[in-house]
Amino acid sequence: MTAEPQREQWGSRLGFLMAAIGSAIGLGNIWRFPAVAYENGGGAFLLPYLLALLTAGIPLLILEYAIGRSRRSSPPGATRLLARPAEAIGWWQVAICFVVATYYAAILAWAVRYVGFSFDRSWGDDPEAFLMGDFLEVSEDPGDVSTFVPGVAWPLIAVWAAVLVILALGVRRGIERANTVFIPLLVAFFLVLVVRALTLEGAGLGLDALFSPDWGALGNGSVWVAAYGQIFFSLSVGFGIMITYASYLHRGSDLTGSAMVAGFANSSFEILAGIAVFATLGFMAAQAGVGVGEVTDSGVGLAFVAFPQIISEMPMGALFGVLFFASLVIAGLTSLISIVQVIVAAVEGRTGLRRVPAVLTVGGAVAVVSTLLFSTGSGLHFLDVADHFINQYGIVLAGLVLVVTVSWVLRKLPALQRDADATSAIGLGIWWRVCLGAVTPLVLTWMMVDSLTDEFEENYAGYDSSFLLWSGWAVAGGALLIGVVFSLVPWRRSPAAPPPPTAEPEQVPERSL
Numbered sequence: 028m029t030a031e032p033q034r035e036q037w038g039s040r041l042g043f044l045m046a047a048i049g050s051a052i053g054l055g056n057i058w059r060f061p062a063v064a065y066e067n068g069g070g071a072f073l074l075p076y077l078l079a080l081l082t083a084g085i086p087l088l089i090l091e092y093a094i095g096r097s098r099r100s101s102p103p104g105a106t107r108l109l110a111r112p113a114e115a116i117g118w119w120q121v122a123i124c125f126v127v128a129t130y131y132a133a134i135l136a137w138a139v140r141y142v143g144f145s146f147d148r149s150w151g152d153d154p155e156a157f158l159m160g161d162f163l164e165v166s167e168d169p170g171d172v173s174t175f176v177p178g179v180a181w182p183l184i185a186v187w188a189a190v191l192v193i194l195a196l197g198v199r200r201g202i203e204r205a206n207t208v209f210i211p212l213l214v215a216f217f218l219v220l221v222v223r224a225l226t227l228e229g230a231g232l233g234l235d236a237l238f239s240p241d242w243g244a245l246g247n248g249s250v251w252v253a254a255y256g257q258i259f260f261s262l263s264v265g266f267g268i269m270i271t272y273a274s275y276l277h278r279g280s281d282l283t284g285s286a287m288v289a290g291f292a293n294s295s296f297e298i299l300a301g302i303a304v305f306a307t308l309g310f311m312a313a314q315a316g317v318g319v320g321e322v323t324d325s326g327v328g329l330a331f332v333a334f335p336q337i338i339s340e341m342p343m344g345a346l347f348g349v350l351f352f353a354s355l356v357i358a359g360l361t362s363l364i365s366i367v368q369v370i371v372a373a374v375e376g377r378t379g380l381r382r383v384p385a386v387l388t389v390g391g392a393v394a395v396v397s398t399l400l401f402s403t404g405s406g407l408h409f410l411d412v413a414d415h416f417i418n419q420y421g422i423v424l425a426g427l428v429l430v431v432t433v434s435w436v437l438r439k440l441p442a443l444q445r446d447a448d449a450t451s452a453i454g455l456g457i458w459w460r461v462c463l464g465a466v467t468p469l470v471l472t473w474m475m476v477d478s479l480t481d482e483f484e485e486n487y488a489g490y491d492s493s494f495l496l497w498s499g500w501a502v503a504g505g506a507l508l509i510g511v512v513f514s515l516v517p518w519r520r521s522p523a524a525p526p527p528p529t530a531e532p533e534q535v536p537e538r539s540l
Contacts, residue, residue: 034275035197036275042203046202048288049362053358054355059260065320067250068241071242076257076258086459089283089447090443102117104117104376105117109432114514117514120369120425129396130409130410133179137179137182142352145338147345163406170408174405183397194386194390202368217299221306229314230309232309232312234305255474261293268369271368282447310337310341311333327407370390412488416500417506440460
């Protein structure tokens with residue numbers, strides 16, 4: 028196993044930060060955080076949320092940055108250079124990215140169509156019936172793949188074409204340039220949305236509902252689990268994305284400062300999204316004459332049911348709808364690019380394929396699976412179950428195993444800390460090792476136990492046990508199995524690559540990227 032020959036590098040620190048922020052800011056920031064905050068203490072939730080960011084989110088970012096930059100390889104290569112058996116963790120993360128990419132693209136395809144639907148409010152008087160019936164043609168049988176939905180297929184193909192073109196252009200000319208355009212555009216769109224939402228009648232009701240603190244909620248353990256879960260899922264840790272992106276950094280780059288900027292930028296956008304979403308929900312509640320809690324939703328229900336209804340009722344609704352769904356497309360696209368890049372980088376490193384063939388082979392395979400599964404009447408069912416199980420029992424467990432392996436089994440934290448401190452403006456100190464060696468493993472274990480307890484009490488979303496077994500548990504377990512199997516395959520060594528290092532990476536004192 029060797030590092031990739033002639034490995035690309037980011038053109039600037041700003042380019043890397045834009046890519047890292049683009050990966051972190053995704054659909055969950057817009058449609059998950061506001062509801063999670065509202066349901067877990069409102070304004071009081073910001074306290075455990077901030078503590079989770081400082082004790083788990085940023086430490087995990089720095090860990091993945093340090094592993095990626097020091098080993099200069101994709102997740103399988105980087106974890107193999109930590110220890111030969113650890114390579115399975117890297118392939119496990121690659122398999123997770125494959126699964127996530129297939130359904131994440133489908134949501135972007137829906138958002139693309141809804142940009143057009145916003146102009147004439149195609150959803151009519153019943154957005155939910157339009158989504159489930161006219162648009163997605165959702166089948167009653169969750170496992171039925173006999174219905175082909177062309178209205179989902181063609182935008183899905185367009186999404187994949189855009190992603191593959193950007194990836195084929197490379198790290199600097201493709202990913203970096205795309206993010207330096209998309210992220211400022213996303214922020215501009217959302218600032219317009221926030222200003223418009225704040226001028227709506229009832230906006231104050233929504234903001235009061237979101238930010239009024241319920242300090243008593245802090246005594247509930249589930250609130251703290253929700254805070255750590257939101258940070259973990261929203262920062263793109265556990266996927267191998269940040270290991271991959273950091274592997275293209277110059278040896279003298281500032282890791283700690285970059286993690287701080289990316290972490291706080293992501294959280295700032297989440298709060299901005301919360302303001303926009305709840306100010307708009309306040310308008311909806313005022314129009315209906317009900318409490319904000321009665322119109323609060325998250326995920327697909329918020330984006331494709333609640334917001335279309337709001338857009339139909341508000342002044343200048345078409346413009347608001349176009350900006351909202353365009354923001355979903357941009358936020359999701361930057362995240363999808365980073366997810367697929369993990370798979371591409373892993374295949375490049377293990378097979379010696381060059382950039383374009385690797386993108387066409389790997390990206391094409393993901394695109395085909397994505398289109399075949401999610402352009403059917405069961406696409407929404409597959410998406411719902413796969414997202415739930417791969418997040419709760421794939422990503423969380425992979426992140427837990429990585430942290431425990433690096434900190435407890437291999438005891439690599441001191442060496443990685445020295446490497447990060449050598450080029451970072453802010454020294455890590457013992458707090459970083461304590462967070463990763465104790466706080467993060469305990470919290471991730473707690474999250475797993477809490478989730479499993481709920482899982483065994485009642486089937487997720489009322490689905491049949493057999494459907495959950497093969498479309499949920501099998502997906503999460505299969506990702507782990509693939510990781511183990513791929514780590515045992517005797518892949519061909521690329522002849523152009525140098526032999527793997529046998530010692531800890533040298534420290535480089537420069538602080539420039």
